[in-house]
Amino acid sequence: MSETTEKVRKTLARRYRAEKRFKAFGIGSIAIGLMALVLLFTDIIGKGHSAFVEHEIQLPITFDAEVLDISNPRDEDELNYGNYQGVIRDALAERFPSVEGRQDTRALNQLVSTGAGYALRDMLREDPSLLGETRTLWLLADDDVDLFLKANEKQREDSRLNAKQREWVAELEASGETRVVFNQSLFSYGDSREPEQAGILGAILGSLFTMIVTLVLSFPIGVAAAVYLEEFAPKNKFTDFIEVNINNLAAVPSIIFGLLGLAVIIGLFGLPRSVPLVGGIVLTLMTLPTIIISSRAAIKAVPPSIRQAALGLGASKMQVVLHHVLPLALPGMLTGAIIGMAQALGETAPLLMIGMVAFIVDLPAGPLDAATVLPVQIYLWADSPEQSFEALASAAIMVLLAFLITMNTLAVVLRKRLERRW
Template sequence: MTDLVDRRTGAHTSDDAAKRLAKRYASERNFRALGLGAVMFAIAALAMLLYTIISDGYSAFVTTNVTVTAQIDAELVDPNGKRELNDLRRGDYINVARRAIRADLPEVTARQDLRELYALLSDGASVMIRDRVLKDPSLIGQSITLKVPVSSDIDMFNKGRIEESDIASGNARITPKQLGYYKQLDARGLISTDFNGWFLSSGDSRQPELAGVWGSVIGSILTLAITLALAFPLGVAAAVYLEEFAPKNKWTDLIEVNINNLAAVPSIVFGLLGLAVFLQFFGLPRSAPLAGGVVLALMSLPIIIIASRAALRAVPPSIRQAAMGLGASRLQVVTHHVLPLAMPGILTGTILALAHALGETAPLLMIGMVAFIVDTPHSVTDAATVLPVQIYLWADSPERGFVEKTSAAIMVLLAFLLAMNAIAIFLRKKFERKW
């Protein structure tokens, strides 16, 4: 059937044309619905992921403490009586803490019962008492009242992660007698839930209640500093040369193809390169931010080059032509006009590349940054770990207390990444030019 055309509107008015039009509209509606469904599914998956992380990790920012009154006996902490720091550091603070908890429950006298009572305390109790004495040696011979952390299992019970039914059935490392001691202390108002300063101010530990992320945070900052110091100037210089000075021939085409291919190389390949070249050949220190930063710089370099070239191409040719028309040399055009105008895009791409490097684990595992590091690193050559590796280590630990620490460390890492992305957005919005 021949289509009829309305001369006023130019629209087909036949039945076949109307069916085809309705089919096209239906296809468009289905495509929109499919796209909306995909977006809603992605949002729901992200919300579920964030809910799981936050619900598992928020409790790591608080800890369970017990209030004790510790008698700082000179015979335990300073038997020589010289008040020297080395002697005070080697004091028997464990017994000071044990006597303090025993004084709260004097009715406990049997040896086995005392062992279970002492197990309520974390090793951090003796550390806190020691730090107080080192800070003020005049406390020796006096009594001090302070809050000290309990063991990880008691902490988990207080936070509701362990149920009484688990204890009664023997599925927890808390005995019914220890539970009774805990309830007695709680009934006397000696148990409290406070902000967990250990988590944000200390390094790793075998005991979950004492483990913290500060060491890995400093390690991540030092590693990213090395990455930025190496990748940014090299990446920008390579981008400027390829975009502004290099002749267009088969060699530059080959370089561009290789740069694009390097951006898609799996990160573990860079880890193998770092292990073979930087550690074994050049002898860089293993598990140090220096080695990790060099490896991550190689991985970030192609991304920075690609982003920088895109930012340079976004500068209108009229800027170059106007500068050259006023007598500026090619180098002056690039350094005085093109590069400053492209710098917001370059910085944005650099920050995004660093954020990508911050979340990498595989290349750092290959160069030994998976070691158990207790101390906070002070230089780029000290042994260190980074946040993703710390999360990997805690996720592999069997204790229940490390479950919340893993999720809390992920929250810290996400906050780090969000801050870096916020900086990138701020720089783009503040310095972006509309052409």
């Protein structure tokens, strides 16, 4: 055995140890990444799942004409100004006859959501013969009651309810006068100051309108730009300049696009603030580089033999592109567009700049109505001091992630289905 071999053999164990260590670092890194992913999802699901249900309280409600101050239940004005809170107050007082004193009565009345009155109004509108009748109804509980009922023993100690309220709620709970139902208001209302009445429908509609504007603008422009750069652009300084610009725009922080929207689209062209149209334009500018780059890749993947065959049969350059290259590249372009849309759907920062952070209760009806979008709604709720909004924000995140996962899966499926290998 030579001297060198001897030397190598001596260090061999150490080198193998180093090898194992290095490999363990690699596995550890991947584990950290995956752990972060799992942690993120479990955290959000753990916080948000409770927001999909809410509690109701059972009360015998008497639609007393005198208390309601309604003489004709078919009169829309009277219906709208009816004193529904009074009826609920009476029902609560009847259920807890021992409660006395202003402070306690007020505390008692706080158990039921202020939105419950609207439910009564809608019932009365639907069935005017209810006036004067008594019905046992389930009414939406206040968010603090809801939180208290959802909490476990230990968390209940930190509840915002006072001692008496806790007693009453516990009594209702024990006698089966509370129940859990699916949180319908989450998917049928806009934002609200009251967590139990707040929903994400307004934000979803806002996101929808913004996405429609973005898609309608960015897909045609992106594809046209990609076609020009791949098929028609002469090799000169101007084309190079366009390419440099596209590459740089892809890496510009998104908030800068918000500044552009604020200064140019709102400041110079005078479009209104907070509307999905402006949001869509800003997001278009932001996603264009993504769409152009992926469309170019799709066009590049079409083999030159197809172009040559079409040219050989006498097609013009434009006919080659429109009749042959584009249809073949379309699946790839669509995939890129969906990924770009998913990016735009999750984007928040530029929309903050153009005023889509307003508190908007009404559901937007079109791209020119003031609206907010799903990620911004999450931001607003996460910043809110009331604890119930935290669960709502998590629930909204779950909905947003569901949309994103659907879009990305669609992109993957589309690519698998339609992609052709040449």
